[in-house]
Amino acid sequence: MAAPKEQIMDVRSVVEAVAAGGDDVEIDTPLYVVESLCMRCGENGTTRLLLTLIPHFRKILLSAFDCPHCGERNNEVEFAGEIQPRGCCYSLHVPSGDKKLLNRTVVKSESATIKIPELDFEIPPEAQRGSLSTIEGILVRAADGLEALQDERKKVDPKMAEAIDQFLIKLRACASGDSSFTFILDDPAGNSFIDNPLAPSPDPSLTITFYERTPEQQAALGYIADPSQLGGQSDEVSNEGINNVPHRLLNEPHGSVGARAGRQAIAQGNSAEMAEALFRYSAPEEVMVFPSTCGACMAKCDCKMFVTNIPYFQEVIVMASSCDACGYRNSELKPGGPISEKGKKITLHVENIKDLSRDVIKSDSAGVEIPELELELTSGTLGGMVTTVEGLITKISESLERVHGFTFGDSLEEDRKSKWLDFRARLDKLLSLKQPWTLIIDDALANSFVAPATDDLKDDKQLTFEEYVRTWEQNEELGLNDMDTTAADVAYSSAADAEPSKSAGD
Numbered sequence: 001m002a003a004p005k006e007q008i009m010d011v012r013s014v015v016e017a018v019a020a021g022g023d024d025v026e027i028d029t030p031l032y033v034v035e036s037l038c039m040r041c042g043e044n045g046t047t048r049l050l051l052t053l054i055p056h057f058r059k060i061l062l063s064a065f066d067c068p069h070c071g072e073r074n075n076e077v078e079f080a081g082e083i084q085p086r087g088c089c090y091s092l093h094v095p096s097g098d099k100k101l102l103n104r105t106v107v108k109s110e111s112a113t114i115k116i117p118e119l120d121f122e123i124p125p126e127a128q129r130g131s132l133s134t135i136e137g138i139l140v141r142a143a144d145g146l147e148a149l150q151d152e153r154k155k156v157d158p159k160m161a162e163a164i165d166q167f168l169i170k171l172r173a174c175a176s177g178d179s180s181f182t183f184i185l186d187d188p189a190g191n192s193f194i195d196n197p198l199a200p201s202p203d204p205s206l207t208i209t210f211y212e213r214t215p216e217q218q219a220a221l222g223y224i225a226d227p228s229q230l231g232g233q234s235d236e237v238s239n240e241g242i243n244n245v246p247h248r249l250l251n252e253p254h255g256s257v258g259a260r261a262g263r264q265a266i267a268q269g270n271s272a273e274m275a276e277a278l279f280r281y282s283a284p285e286e287v288m289v290f291p292s293t294c295g296a297c298m299a300k301c302d303c304k305m306f307v308t309n310i311p312y313f314q315e316v317i318v319m320a321s322s323c324d325a326c327g328y329r330n331s332e333l334k335p336g337g338p339i340s341e342k343g344k345k346i347t348l349h350v351e352n353i354k355d356l357s358r359d360v361i362k363s364d365s366a367g368v369e370i371p372e373l374e375l376e377l378t379s380g381t382l383g384g385m386v387t388t389v390e391g392l393i394t395k396i397s398e399s400l401e402r403v404h405g406f407t408f409g410d411s412l413e414e415d416r417k418s419k420w421l422d423f424r425a426r427l428d429k430l431l432s433l434k435q436p437w438t439l440i441i442d443d444a445l446a447n448s449f450v451a452p453a454t455d456d457l458k459d460d461k462q463l464t465f466e467e468y469v470r471t472w473e474q475n476e477e478l479g480l481n482d483m484d485t486t487a488a489d490v491a492y493s494s495a496a497d498a499e500p501s502k503s504a505g506d
Helices: 011-020 135-147 150-156 158-176 215-220 232-236 257-263 273-278 353-357 389-403 414-432 472-478 486-505
Strands: 006-008 031-037 044-053 059-066 073-079 087-094 105-108 113-116 121-123 131-134 181-187 206-211 267-269 288-293 300-309 315-322 329-335 343-350 359-362 366-370 375-377 385-388 437-443 463-468
Touching (some): 073 131, 131 135, 135 158, 343 353, 359 437, 385 389
Parallel strands (some): 006 031
Antiparallel strands (some): 031 044, 044 059, 059 073, 087 206, 113 121, 113 181, 267 329, 300 315, 343 437, 343 463
């Protein structure tokens, strides 16, 4: 691979050149060099900028500063692409003595926070800006940053300096692999990443969760947020144990945690395909229109809603809105009625081309499994969607390539690359139907659905629905164990008692 040529340019020209490249265009840009001020000595140094694309991950901007006067050097990674629809949180358990885990590649965006709960240690987004490093490199860099001003601290506050020295011993023990710890990378923008060498198989040491951003996180990323949603209830949350509480639960009042799982959208998107797919089952008897607010520009817009019943599934609510001011469109599919008392496991034996065209509703709480590939995706991996069997497999392939973005990097070992290529070839064979395979969708909230190929579900021998009782752990994850319906029960009881009295009076 030929080295990129250097080209002396001014800052404005660099920005225009970076902005000119599209996300779908193969990037072949030169190495830009601009003169910039050194913050250490005040002299002018040089910053080299390179726009590149990590295959199947993101378009990023690499910058490296070098000062020939004082020797100051610095490098950063900035994301030139879009902010992801949801935030992501990577949690990697590093046992003592396992130095291979310390070499895991880490992409940290400028909005990501790093935490080590065992040390009660947190690196805020502004402390270490966007970087491409390893776990060991990030910890060593943090330790060096704390140690840099120790001589001044010993003069001003000896006790504080001594406490930091004791902490640095623990931090460097983690960086060298002598102590076990948990490395948490939390990014509301969804642009951070920890390498999984076992991809596409799951890594038992690595947990990946995706979550909806809070209004505060939306505002911090530059989105327009409703001021009435900011602050308020978050101040009432106790700081005790706050690190163990997911972001999405911090602003929930008591008693509504479980209820939130029930009112959460099954799927959402920005096109009309969702409503068109559902119209095949039943046309809406009545479409209600009510005023709403655009989620992108906060302008007033109309939201259309209708209720429909999908055979062999349940009653669902379709909500669609479009903004005339900015053009933003959004569609949501929400469950109707109460939360299901049992979970549902759907098994489909895919044997012919017609099976690939079956409609699929996969909720955010559903996991997907394909035993023939030894592939298992936990709930929340793909989000909610209304698609087909073929579309679901395509989404799985795209998601795996996006999450495991270093699969085809130049430094990747040959055995890992061949392993991924073999898996992707097997995944593509599913759509060619060279041999039958099995699709399993397990939804603890029973909000997922695969359309039968016959009018009567009993006549479809390839499709089975199995209900099961949720475990305590599943109810805990969904927040159902914390649901408090006391106030609603009292209200319903009062209304029921008042009804006979009113009838007697008449």
